[in-house]
Amino acid sequence: MTEKIRCFQIVSAYENKEINLPKRKTASSAGYDIEAAEDVTLAPHKVVLVPTGLKAYMQSDEYLGIHVRSGISIKNCISCVNSQGIIDADYYNNPENEGHIMVPLINHGDEEFFIAKGTRVAQGIFYKYLTVDGDDAGVGAERTGGFGSTGK
Numbered sequence: 001m002t003e004k005i006r007c008f009q010i011v012s013a014y015e016n017k018e019i020n021l022p023k024r025k026t027a028s029s030a031g032y033d034i035e036a037a038e039d040v041t042l043a044p045h046k047v048v049l050v051p052t053g054l055k056a057y058m059q060s061d062e063y064l065g066i067h068v069r070s071g072i073s074i075k076n077c078i079s080c081v082n083s084q085g086i087i088d089a090d091y092y093n094n095p096e097n098e099g100h101i102m103v104p105l106i107n108h109g110d111e112e113f114f115i116a117k118g119t120r121v122a123q124g125i126f127y128k129y130l131t132v133d134g135d136d137a138g139v140g141a142e143r144t145g146g147f148g149s150t151g152k
Contacts, residue, residue, distance in 0.1 A: 006058040006126055008032065011098045014053030022054070022124055031067060031123025034103070040115045042107035047081045050121055055099035058089045058126060065125045066103055072121060077108040080122070087124075 010019045014037055022032035037053030056064045066085030072078050081104045092099040103122045107113050115121060131137070 004057050006056070006062065008054050008056050008124075010053055011055050011100045013098070013100070014051075017053060019053035020118070031125045033069070033120040034066070034101070034122040034124050036103075036115045036117055036119050036121050039117050042078065042105055042113040042115065044107055044110050044112065047104055047106045049102040049104055050115060052101045052103060052122075054101045055092055056087055056101060056124065057092050060089050061128055061131075063088055063127055063129060064101075065127055066101070067123045067125065068103070068105065069120055069123055072115075072119075076113050078105055078113060079108065080104060081106045085122075 008021045010021070017037065019037055020035055022034050024030075024032055034052050034054065037051045040048055040050050042048050058064060064087035066080065066087060068078060068080045085101075085103065087099075087101055101124075105121070
């Protein structure tokens with residue numbers, strides 16, 4: 001077996017629920033299309049966490065950027081509430097939620113918007129990042145939670 005460098009996996013709560021692993025659609029696509037794992041209705045002017053049934057493994061100097069697909073965003077006034085979601089490498093397999101990737105969408109429109117299970121709602125793009133000299137973020141406690149856990 002080869003060593004994992006980066007990959008998507010299905011979280012245990014969604015095993016056997018017909019979750020598709022993200023794929024790039026063309027040879028030059030930067031993003032891996034991510035589908036909704038369940039039917040979700042976005043109420044007007046509200047934020048909803050759309051489950052994906054996925055987690056992502058990556059190197060410690062990488063993150064997964066989550067971007068709303070332009071077709072949903074432009075045609076329906078839907079956006080990611082934090083502009084770009086950032087999935088840190090240490091989010092993978094955290095004890096609180098196994099690293100389940102949720103897409104926080106906001107409906108800017110005045111009518112409900114329905115997302116069916118299997119709808120491609122976002123794209124995931126893996127990025128490398130840089131740190132400053134003397135950075136000591138690697139020292140200390142490990143991540144134990146999900147959304148906002150490093151800000152507690």
